Amino acid sequence: MKQERPKKFGMVIDLDKCTGCGACMVACMSENNVPFKPDETDKLTSITWMRVYELNNGKPFPETDVCYLPRPCQQCEGHHGHSPCVSVCPATATDYGMETGIVSQIYTRCFGCRYCMAACPYHVRYFNWWDPVWPDGMEKYLNPNVSVRMRGVVEKCSFCYHRYQSAKDRATYEYAEGDRDSLELGEDEYQTACTQACPAGAIIFGDLNNPDHRVHQIAQPDEKHGGRPKNPHAFRLLERLGTNPKVYYLSNRDWVRRQGDNTLAGEGKLKRH
């Protein structure tokens, strides 16, 4: 069996198609056993691996415009896997997967220091201040493929890594049975829960290293410049931090693209590498 080339799973989210309906958030919560509390209006403690932010152009009525921005873990690569969170974790509870490009989170290793939360510029990481509680009977819907987290650990989006594992298991089985020629997964064999659910088809997921995959074709990552998109309508959040994230956003609206990098008033233009 030949060695598979490394993958770099990534996402392209079309902000002009996203309607802000929130289906991705709930698809994620129900796939990944994310708990809920009676009051979830304090968004600092409300665990949402996928969170939809609302942007607006700041203009008065009727020139106002609003855009929604779904924000999963950006799965930063940094330089050679030095993502902001990975480099500060003292427990090796979070690590950069060189084979997949996915930043892992191992709950049983995490001891809750929350350095990673401080380091993450995208607020994708959440701390479990309380033990999860499901109302009597509701624990029946919990997904056995994702461990339930406990008080005291940090959690975040995993790009539904368990789905990748399941798809690989299935492929291995089918290969052994002679039902398939290769262990290579097709584009549609591994999709995240949010991608699958999105009623607007605004989320696209796949391998950024694979030129046959739509994410590669749309984002056109420039490997010479840390994965920066060549598509002029695509952008990544806080590009200039050099976090080299794997979530690309699309919009035809200039004001939306401008908000991808929060320059201060009077600050210089975006520095080109």
Place this chain on the structure above:
Amino acid sequence: MSFIIGGAAGTALSPLPWKLTDDLSIWTQMWPWTPVPPDGEISYDGSTCTLCPGGCGIQVRKVDRRAVKIEGTPGHPINDGGICILGLSGLQLLYGPTRVKGPMKQTGGRGSGRWVPVSWEEALEEVAGRLAEIRDQGRPESLAVFSGNRRGTIPAMLTRFLTAYGSPNIVTGASLADSYELALHRMQGVQASAGLDLDQTDFLLSFGSGVLDGWGSPVRMFRTNSALKDGRGRLVQLEPRLSNTAAKADQWISINPGTEAALALGLAHVIVLEKRYRAQFVNEFGGGFDAFKQMVMSGYAPETVAQITGVDAKTIVTLARDFSKASMPAAVCGRGAGDTPGSMNEVFAVHALNALVGAVNSAGGVWAVPEPVEYPWPEPEMDETAARGMQAGRLDGAGQGRYTATSSRPEQFFEAIRDGEGYPLEALFVVEANPCYSQRDPETVNAALAKIPYVVSFSSFLDETARNADLILPNHVYLERYEDVVNPGVFNRPFVGLVQPVVDPQFNTRNVGDVIIELAQGLGEPVGGAFPWDSYEDCLEQAYEEQWDALTGDGFWMDEDFTPAGWPEAFETASGKFEFLPEGLEGGYAPLEIEGASGEYPLVLVPYDSMRVSTGYIGNPPFMTKTVSDTVLKGDALLVEVNPKTAAQLGLSEGSRAVLTTAKDSVDVRVHLYEGLMPGLVAMAKGFGHTAYDKYLAGKGSNVNRLIGPVQDPVSGLDAAWGVRAKLTRA
């Protein structure tokens, strides 16, 4: 001293602190109450979602017998793999704490909360006894049924039960679909539901419809919008508020609320003036076109319409040209998710606009879609008592007098009972509905219920209406039962979706269809004779005998070859033509007077829909409430949107506590400044303010229905209120 430093250094260098930290994290993580979901065999079961009228295909992922995830069915004609936020949350309803776990009786009087579980035999015996008694007194018409759904075998069985029993009072919840049906009836002379050929539409003009906020079949509307974005065409939204639909439309035009019909006529003026209409349609199939032409030409010049609507004249002209230039345009109306019927004047005006550009039964346009099947059951036999009861006339006045083409008038039904009009009711069944929450002015419903001696709820959940009942005979939730979903949303072909059980019933519940059969048979002849089936499933299979293989195989049946009637055959009006000026439009734009005097109430309150909040019979599941922004709900306080200019005049700022008052009621709110809302308006989210359900929903915010009373449409007799005058004062 050196001993202390040495000791500290030694401890730090030894593995002890690290080992202890590690152990501590392990100890504190191994609590027995952290659930470990059991593993098992994975399977997928297909069904149809019933949580909104959309009719999406779903597949439920199961681990052994547990349902763990709901996903959309790939290839399904309505949602093709996509699924909305409510559909995704369905398992929280199935396994939720507010399910009614078996039949129960409220012993301490309504609202006391003192429930005593009873057996099904005991419960059914009690109900049958009450019904037999009422019938023996010769007053069968004093039994009524309120059903949330109007289509499908369950409402048909309920109607059948009442007919055999002797009551005309089957009342169903009314929505925009009723208004569209009436429009097709009056303008095209047909009995059909309105469908949209969205696979082809290249210009969707929405008069305030929440195309991306829950209108029609939400997933299908979302897919359409994405297809338009991919280059097929445009969506233009006319609305006084920057809703999600407006934000995602290619163009948002703000318009004074309630003036949509005037704008439609203004667009018609430009199209007629510039001869941009579809001449073949208008000349050959346009009835009353000359009068229509005269009306729009004399009264609806762009400048005049600009005065009424607030949309400037140039925009009106450009929009009319763009719309008529599109090759497959369609115009739609009905505010928000379309769960209130709305004004017929507006539906007529907008549909006349469709006719002008030939978007009637044409590619990309509005199609008249007939019922997929006619149930093969013979009319139930009525004995003398039943026949006399049926003569009594409906309490809601639907199907009579001015409202012959209206099937139900829920608002009038509750008002008549409250006011003691007609005859008193002895018993009411409530099926798949929660009128004590979701009707406008729920106090009227409460007052009506107080006058009915016996109320039976069939709800699966302990909702506001169930809490106000004497007896609950809980239905299975949709994932546990069989049912049919007929012509959902604005689908453009005759369609039936099959709801199938994917898990065993979790509690001691029964399908309402089976309960009706049992009750009928318990009553003996002649009522029992109308229900010859062994079970509801038996009845369902008989109703769709020819479609059954497709239904059980694919989960749905649709008439693949369906094409709408061509223009020469399409119109069954007296003239055989499309009627441009039905009664209700002949006078032109007829603004609906909303409740309240403008002097006392200087603002206008408009309720709004959001995909993240369920507003009808289904209470919002915890997952969805979790996604609600903190600019809508903060703690238990609901924030209402106000334009910063208006807020400044009222001395209000972001987060201010305020009291929102209308002629109906007054509620405490907080203020969220929103530039996307027209000055002078207050926008309030629907779906909050539940008093029933659990701690994840009850007590959060206020119910906007409390602030708005129904306003009767003169043509349909249904609720047409789109808002209410209000005042907002600092608390």
